[in-house]
Amino acid sequence: MIDFDYVNPTRIIFGHKAEDKIADVLQGYGFKKALIVYGGGSIKRSGLYQNVINKLDWKGISHVEVSGVKPNPDRRFVLLGRDLARNENVDCVLAIGGGSVIDVAKGIAAGYYYDGDPFDFNLHKAVPKKCLPVGSILTIASAGSESSDSCVISDEEKHIKSGFNTPLNRPLFTIEDPELTYSVSPYQTAVGITDIMMHSLERYFNKSESEMLSDAWALSLCKDVMSHGLGALKNPESYDDRAALMLDSSLSHDGLTALGKKAPFVVHPLEHGLSGYKEDVAHGAGIAICYLGWARYVYKKDTEKFARLARVLFNVDVEDDEKAAIMGIRAMRDFYVSIGMPTSLEEVGITENELPILASLVSGNGTRVIGCCPQSLEQKDILAVYRLCLKA
Amino acid sequence: MIDFDYVNPTRIIFGHKAEDKIADVLQGYGFKKALIVYGGGSIKRSGLYQNVINKLDWKGISHVEVSGVKPNPDRRFVLLGRDLARNENVDCVLAIGGGSVIDVAKGIAAGYYYDGDPFDFNLHKAVPKKCLPVGSILTIASAGSESSDSCVISDEEKHIKSGFNTPLNRPLFTIEDPELTYSVSPYQTAVGITDIMMHSLERYFNKSESEMLSDAWALSLCKDVMSHGLGALKNPESYDDRAALMLDSSLSHDGLTALGKKAPFVVHPLEHGLSGYKEDVAHGAGIAICYLGWARYVYKKDTEKFARLARVLFNVDVEDDEKAAIMGIRAMRDFYVSIGMPTSLEEVGITENELPILASLVSGNGTRVIGCCPQSLEQKDILAVYRLCLKA
Numbered sequence: 053m054i055d056f057d058y059v060n061p062t063r064i065i066f067g068h069k070a071e072d073k074i075a076d077v078l079q080g081y082g083f084k085k086a087l088i089v090y091g092g093g094s095i096k097r098s099g100l101y102q103n104v105i106n107k108l109d110w111k112g113i114s115h116v117e118v119s120g121v122k123p124n125p126d127r128r129f130v131l132l133g134r135d136l137a138r139n140e141n142v143d144c145v146l147a148i149g150g151g152s153v154i155d156v157a158k159g160i161a162a163g164y165y166y167d168g169d170p171f172d173f174n175l176h177k178a179v180p181k182k183c184l185p186v187g188s189i190l191t192i193a194s195a196g197s198e199s200s201d202s203c204v205i206s207d208e209e210k211h212i213k214s215g216f217n218t219p220l221n222r223p224l225f226t227i228e229d230p231e232l233t234y235s236v237s238p239y240q241t242a243v244g245i246t247d248i249m250m251h252s253l254e255r256y257f258n259k260s261e262s263e264m265l266s267d268a269w270a271l272s273l274c275k276d277v278m279s280h281g282l283g284a285l286k287n288p289e290s291y292d293d294r295a296a297l298m299l300d301s302s303l304s305h306d307g308l309t310a311l312g313k314k315a316p317f318v319v320h321p322l323e324h325g326l327s328g329y330k331e332d333v334a335h336g337a338g339i340a341i342c343y344l345g346w347a348r349y350v351y352k353k354d355t356e357k358f359a360r361l362a363r364v365l366f367n368v369d370v371e372d373d374e375k376a377a378i379m380g381i382r383a384m385r386d387f388y389v390s391i392g393m394p395t396s397l398e399e400v401g402i403t404e405n406e407l408p409i410l411a412s413l414v415s416g417n418g419t420r421v422i423g424c425c426p427q428s429l430e431q432k433d434i435l436a437v438y439r440l441c442l443k444a
Numbered sequence: 445m446i447d448f449d450y451v452n453p454t455r456i457i458f459g460h461k462a463e464d465k466i467a468d469v470l471q472g473y474g475f476k477k478a479l480i481v482y483g484g485g486s487i488k489r490s491g492l493y494q495n496v497i498n499k500l501d502w503k504g505i506s507h508v509e510v511s512g513v514k515p516n517p518d519r520r521f522v523l524l525g526r527d528l529a530r531n532e533n534v535d536c537v538l539a540i541g542g543g544s545v546i547d548v549a550k551g552i553a554a555g556y557y558y559d560g561d562p563f564d565f566n567l568h569k570a571v572p573k574k575c576l577p578v579g580s581i582l583t584i585a586s587a588g589s590e591s592s593d594s595c596v597i598s599d600e601e602k603h604i605k606s607g608f609n610t611p612l613n614r615p616l617f618t619i620e621d622p623e624l625t626y627s628v629s630p631y632q633t634a635v636g637i638t639d640i641m642m643h644s645l646e647r648y649f650n651k652s653e654s655e656m657l658s659d660a661w662a663l664s665l666c667k668d669v670m671s672h673g674l675g676a677l678k679n680p681e682s683y684d685d686r687a688a689l690m691l692d693s694s695l696s697h698d699g700l701t702a703l704g705k706k707a708p709f710v711v712h713p714l715e716h717g718l719s720g721y722k723e724d725v726a727h728g729a730g731i732a733i734c735y736l737g738w739a740r741y742v743y744k745k746d747t748e749k750f751a752r753l754a755r756v757l758f759n760v761d762v763e764d765d766e767k768a769a770i771m772g773i774r775a776m777r778d779f780y781v782s783i784g785m786p787t788s789l790e791e792v793g794i795t796e797n798e799l800p801i802l803a804s805l806v807s808g809n810g811t812r813v814i815g816c817c818p819q820s821l822e823q824k825d826i827l828a829v830y831r832l833c834l835k836a
Contacts, residue, residue: 053622053687055459060452066704067447230445261684265668265692272660279655292653295445299704300657308700312458312691 053261053312060306062199063225066299070229071189074104075111077225078144081185085114087142089133089157091121091149095191098235104148104189116140118156124331125152126208127171130159137164137184144224147188151195151204151247151335154188158203158221161186174205174214183220189227192236193297194244194336196251196305198226206328211413213328215320226302230294238285242391243336244297245281248304249274250339254317255310257357258425270309271364276300278365278387285391318423319343322437325414326402333400340393341400345441347381349433353426385444396444404442411435445653445704452698454591455617458691462621463581466496467503469617470536473577477506479534481525481549483513483541487583490627496540496581508532510548516723517544518600519563522551529556529576536616539580543587543596543639543727546580550595550613553578566597566606575612581619584628585689586636586728588643588697590618598720603805605720607712618694622686630677634783635728636689637673640696641666642731646709647702649749650817662701663756668692670757670779677783710815711735714829717806718794725792732785733792737833739773741825745818777836788836796834803827 065073078086086108095101108115118133137145137160147157161184163170172178188198197203201222204215236244252270260267277300283293303309322345323338351358355373362368362380366387370376388395397403402410414422415431422429429437457465470478478500487493500507510525529537529552539549553576555562564570580590589595593614596607628636644662652659669692675685695701714737715730743750747765754760754772758779762768780787789795794802806814807823814821821829 053459053684053691055462057455057457059455059617063449063451065449067445070447225451263668263671263688265665265688265695268664268668269661272664273657276655276657276660292445295704296655296657299445303657303703311695312687 053264054314056312058307058311059219060199060222060308062223062302062306064199064228064302065225066228068229068231070227071100071103071232072107074189074227075107075113077187077227078108078113078146079111081144081224083113083144083185085140085142086144086146087133087137087140087160088115088117089121089145089147089149089153089160090117090119091153094235095148098232100148100189100191100232116142121149121153121156123152123334124206124213124327125156127205129156130163130170130205133157133160134163134170142184144185144187147186148191150190150192151197154186154195154197154223155203155205157186157188158183158197159205160184162203162218162221171205171207173203173216176216180218180220183218185224186221187225187227188223190298191232192240192244193233193294193301194247196248196301198223198228199302200305201307202305204324206331208331211329213324215324228298228302230291230298233294233298234289236288238288239392240334241281241284241288242393243334244301245277245391246336246340246388246393248277248297248301250319250343251304252309253343253361254319255313255315256361257354258310258313258315260313264312266309266311266313271361273300273304273309275365277304281391314424316422316424318429319346321414321422322346322434325410329410329413330400330402337394337400340388340395341397341441342437344381344385344388344395345437347384348440349437350426351377351381357426397438397441398443404439407435407438410438445656446706448704450699450703451611452591452614452700454615454694454698456591456620456694457617458620460621460623462619463492463495463624464499466581466619467499467505469579469619470500470505470538471503473536473616475505475536475577477532477534478536478538479525479529479532479552480507480509481513481537481539481541481545481552482509482511483545486627487540492540492581492583492624508534513541513545513548515544515726516598516605516719517548519597521548522555522562522597525549525552526555526562534576536577536579539578540583542582542584543589546578546587546589546615547595547597549578549580550575550589551597552576554595554610554613563597563599565595565608568608572610572612575610577616578613579617579619580615581624582690583624584632584636585625585686585693586639588640588693590615590620591694592697593699594697596716598723600723603721605716607716620690620694622683622690625686625690626681628680630680631784632726633673633676633680634785635726636693637669637783638728638732638780638785640669640689640693642711642735643696644701645735645753646711647705647707648753649746650702650705650707652705656704658701658703658705663753665692665696665701667757669696673783706816708814708816710821711738713806713814714738714826717802721802721805722792722794729786729792732780732787733789733833734829736773736777736780736787737829739776740832741829742818743769743773749818789830789833790835796831799827799830802830
């Protein structure tokens with residue numbers, strides 16, 4: 053087990069009508085003026101927006117807002133919000149939405165105290181020293197940003213999508229009412245399932261001693277997501293299934309499934325290359341495609357881990373590790389298909405001649421390697437992985 | 445899944461020579477004067493005490509101390525420490541030790557701002573409104589107090605041992621160097637193994653929907669403790685086994701294995717009756733005895749849960765739930781025996797005619813029921829459970 057320094061200060065306020073507590077929660081922390089960040093009109097149509105505004109107004113908590121945030125959010129939202137936060141002297145940022153909205157809120161919170169362009173953090177040119185407090189009202193179980201230390205932002209012009217991590221970025225609280233996710237479409241639910249699973253799998257595949265608790269927790273979390281994910285797809289208003297997915301989202305990306313081990317991500321950077329290049333690819337959908345190509349490329353280097361996954365998640369019952377590993381990759385593909393995820397680059401309209409562009413983006417034109425377990429990938433490996441992603 | 449409001453702000457600073465960071469950690473929080481709480485001479489013999497003092501002196505952090513804290517610590521230590529903390533105007537309490545020492549530190553921290561007798565909290569006559577910050581340098585993997593919200597103190601005179609819970613009691617940090625536990629005796633290691641397991645099992649046995657992640661995490665944590673516990677007993681200087689036990693201790697009692705469910709304890713109160721009455725019984729040893737009697741008394745009311753435990757922890761491979769449940773209870777007894785734990789009240793010198801006294805203590809002379817799953821226990825049930833604890 054390696055040395056670590058871990059704390060997750062994010063408070064999870066979970067359950068029926070939890071969003072009704074928003075004003076009391078903000079007041080409990082002493083906040084007086086919030087910058088609210090949200091996406092499109094769905095929170096207005098559902099009444100959530102007006103409910104929150106009423107609660108804040110009732111308690112005398114002022115608010116200004118940034119809206120229209122889209123998936124794979126562009127850096128301009130962060131700049132806009134940062135300027136507004138400064139001009140209006142807010143004392144906290146409240147995200148109402150999913151990962152994209154929360155990441156924009158985090159970018160604003162970090163940019164607030166920084167003189168340069170907040171995207172510098174994402175380009176790893178600067179490190180935040182201080183951040184405004186961020187809270188969220190979660191409306192989709194997926195990214196895990198509500199309790200993670202990461203913030204992923206895109207530069208649409210330059211086709212770059214990049215994240216940074218800082219403990220200062222952990223939200224102060226997340227309000228989670230599973231009923232708010234009843235209206236999430238089957239496709240977006242599946243995107244969430246895929247994303248949540250991958251947050252634990254990225255950690256699982258990193259090097260560990262045998263029988264590490266974090267590995268066991270990662271796999272049981274994935275199993276929970278699969279089971280309750282299928283439940284939620286079958287019955288979108290199943291409270292317990294939606295609740296499990298929501299909590300899994302928060303637990304999968306908060307670092308618990310990597311305690312005591314290093315955990316650089318590899319499938320996520322591959323996917324960031326893909327959805328950075330082609331913005332209409334949903335992150336979770338890109339994850340499904342990239343995982344399969346990556347697994348095919350590397351499984352022989354750690355057949356035990358791939359086999360263990362196959363046995364735990366898919367009840368694969370063969371003794372030979374290599375066979376079990378292959379069966380596990382196929383079973384994962386079948387699972388993705390069963391929940392409506394794409395499983396090849398072809399399906400999202402990427403052709404073979406575009407692959408070198410992707411590989412160049414992800415490797416920083418050959419200056420960067422990604423991941424480490426079971427092997428690190430340089431530009432030529434990344435290209436080879438994308439080739440294995442082309443067809444299902 | 446039931447509604448909840450969860451946060452665990454305890455920072456875990458884990459690894460090789462982590463204790464060397466103590467002065468930097470305290471300084472990082474801005475603390476200037478610490479009340480140090482510890483037990484007997486072992487931290488002096490090992491050099492840990494002097495190392496900490498040197499580090500604090502070097503950074504100019506003042507300190508006063510309360511020492512001599514014993515297992516099942518008496519309320520007088522809390523009173524003594526509370527008065528000293530007030531007279532000396534400390535701004536934090538640093539526990540160096542295990543659960544008893546940390547619980548005394550928590551009692552002092554809560555008592556600091558309270559006019560009455562701090563034991564009022566343990567008697568549930570008052571609720572803390574504010575607490576001094578507490579940190580720990582952990583020297584034994586067992587109680588989980590280093591990241592829990594609980595504080596158990598004894599009244600030796602009245603043979604009462606009682607705990608209270610408050611989110612204000614969660615330590616700010618815990619410093620965990622597995623090497624500090626190399627010198628923990630086989631017996632105390634086994635006591636720790638039993639205690640850590642029970643923190644997750646108490647939660648596991650409470651009512652849950654099928655496939656709750658918290659249940660899966662509780663059982664995989666227990667499995668981890670058993671495996672690494674046997675490893676540590678075989679090789680007391682196995683870093684990875686000691687590290688796993690230490691981290692398991694902190695994760696088992698921090699509430700993660702009960703997210704989304706209620707979790708009143710039942711075996712712990714039974715044990716508090718036992719070690720409150722007979723102070724020389726180590727908490728973990730008492731737990732082993734009480735668990736077996738309790739399991740024998742209630743298993744028929746939830747054979748599925750007892751059977752699942754048997755299958756996951758002991759690889760019991762029979763289809764019939766009741767048979768599996770019984771085999772699981774026997775396997776647990778064998779496991780306790782294998783690590784040197786007592787498995788009957790007879791072994792710790794309690795005779796049948798003393799049982800009514802224990803049952804009266806635990807039930808508050810018939811005014812209190814304990815636990816709820818699979819059934820709550822009133823005085824007559826408690827007596828019946830103790831009867832089933834008499835012989836192995």
